[in-house]
Amino acid sequence: MPFEPELFEADVLAAFPAEVRIPARTVAEALEARSAAAPRILVVLDDDPTGTQSVADLPVLTRWEVTDFTWAFNHRINGRRPDAVYVLTNTRSLDPAEAAARNEEVVRNALAAAALEIDGAAPSLQLGFVSRSDSTLRGHYPLEPDTIAATVAAATGEVTDGVVMVPAFPDAGRVTIGGVHYMRGTGGDAGKLTPVAQTEFARDASFGFANSDLAKYVEEKSGGRFPADSVIVLDLNIIRAAGPDGDPQASAKAIADAVGSATDSTPIVADIVTENDLRALALGLEEAERRGKKLLYRVGPPFVRGRIGQEIRTELSGEEAYAGLTPSDAGGLIVVGSHVGVTTRQLKALVEQHSAARIVEIDVERLLGGGSEDYLDGIVRTVAEALRSADVILHTSRLLIKTDDAAASLRIARTVSAAVVAVVNRTLKTFPPRFVIAKGGITSSDVAAHGLEIRHAIVRGPMLPGIVSLWEPVDGPAKGIPYIVFAGNVGDDQSLAQVTRKLSNTF
Helix, strand or coil, rough: CCCCCCCHHHHCCCCEEECCCHHHHHHHHHHHHHHHHCCEEEEECCCCCCHHHHCCCEEEEEECHHHHHHHHHHEEECCCCEEEEEEEEEEHHHHHHHHHHHHHHHHHHHHHHCCCCCCCCCCCCCCEEEEEECCCCCCCCCCHHHHHHHHHHHHCCCCCCEECCCEEHHHEEEEEEEEEEEECCCHHHEEEEEEEHHCCHHHCCCCCCCCCCCHHHHHCCCCCCCCCCCEEEEEEHHHHHCCCCCCCHHHHHHHHHCCCCCCCCEEEEECCCCCHHHHHHHHHHHHHCCCCCEEEEEEEHHHHHCCCCCCCCCCCCCCHHCCCCCCHHHHHHEEECCCCHHHHHHHHHHHHHHHEEEEEEECCCHCCCHHHHHHHHHHHHHHHHHHHCCCEEEECCCCCCCCCCHHHHHHHHHHHHHHHHHHHHHHHHHHHCCCCEEHHHHHHHHHHHHCCCCEEEEEEEEEEEEEEEEEEECCCCCCCCEEEEEEECCCCHHHHHHHHHCCCCCC
16 A cells, blocks of 8 residues: 555645635525525435534424425424425435435425425425535435436426535534545544545445545546546635635635536535635525526535524533423433444443443344344343333444445345334333434434334434534424434544433433
C-alpha cells in the first residue's frame, strides 16, 4: 500500500476563503418569500431513520400511503405547516430492485397527496424531493435519485436538471473540501483529515467504494454514465463567494450561475465544512430554482436543516425528553445492532459504566443455524423480566458474519434485524420499557416501524449536539415511550453511555 501523507484540515482549508456568517433566518425568509403563493414541502426519502438527527419538530412517517402524507402535510407543529416531511424508506437494507420500487411508490403517493384538497382549499402544495443517505457514501447511488427523477417525470412531466450531492455532516466529522470527502479525526487525531475511501466504511460489504473525490465517486458508481469531468463541483471558492462585504447574495448568485448549465440530472457536488456553508448553499439553490432549475438532492443528515433555514436545536435534556409524558418506573431498553468499530467501542463503554444494567446477547451464529423461535422465546422472557428492575442492553454478537456476495450480506443483516425486531415487539407487548434506544441504521429503522409499530412520529430534536434524534411516537403501542434513533457511525466512545444516562432512572 502506498504511503499516504497526513492531511490537516487547517492546511487544506488555507487555499479557500473564510466562511461567511449567514443566520438561519436569512434562509427561512427566502423560502417564505417563494412559498407566499404556494406552500412548498420537502419530502425526504430517508434510507435509514438516522437522517432525522439534525432536525427538530418535523413529522416522520414509517408508512407512505396517501393518507399518511395527507396527515403529515396538514399537521401543524407550533402552529406551522412543516417545511419538510421525513419518510423512513429503509432502502439501505433492500436490494436494488426493491429499493427502486419503494422509491417510486413513495414519490407517487406523495404527489397524489399533494394534489388533494388541503384544509378545504384548492390544491396548491408544491413538493421538492430529497434522497437522504449516508454521510460516509454508503447506499443505493445513483439508483435512488434516478428513480425519483424518473417517477416525477412520469407523473408530472417535470424533468430534473441536476442532482445535488451533499454528503457532508460536520456535526459528525464528515466534511467535503475541494470536491474530496473526508472524515475528521478525533481525540489525539483531532485536526487530521482522512479521505473517506481510506476508512472502514469504504469496505462495506454491500456498498463499498474506491474514491473519495466525489466527481470520481459519481463516475465509479454510475458505471461511467456520468464521467468525472461532467460533474459540476461547487467548491468553497463558490460557496464562500460573498466577497469582502460578506453579502450572502453574492454567494447565492455564484452558486446559481454554476448550476445554470445542469441538464438531464447532471450531478452537482458541493463543498461543505460548516453550517454557514450549508446556509450559503441553500440560498444559492433557492436562487437556482427561482430561475427555473429543477433539482433533486442526494444528501447527508444536516442538509435539510440548512435548506429550510432551521436553527440548530440544542441537545435535549432528560427532562425535555420526557416533557408531556408520564415515564414509567420500568427499565429502558438499549438495542445495539450496528457492527462498525465506534458502535462496538460505545457498547463496551456502556457495559463497563452501567453496572446495574442486564446484558442480553443475541448469538447470530445460533440464530442463523436454525431453531430460532425457541431461542428467541427465551430471550424475550429474559428481557421482559429484567426490565421490571433494570435497564436492558440487548445486542447482537459482535462477530460480523460477512460474505463476498453483497446480496447475501444484506439477507444476513435482514435476518438478524428481524430477530431483534421480534424481541422488541414481543417485549413491548409483555412489559413496556421506560424508553428505547436503537443503535444502528437498519436496526433503528426496523425497531421503529415493526418493533414499536410506529406509523407517525414527530422528531423533537437531538440528544447530543447535532446527532442522535428523539422521536415521539404519536400512535400505536409505543405512544408515550421516547424512542432514540442512534446511527451506528456517529459519536465518540462515551456517546451511548451519555444518552442512556439522560433517560435512565437506574444509571
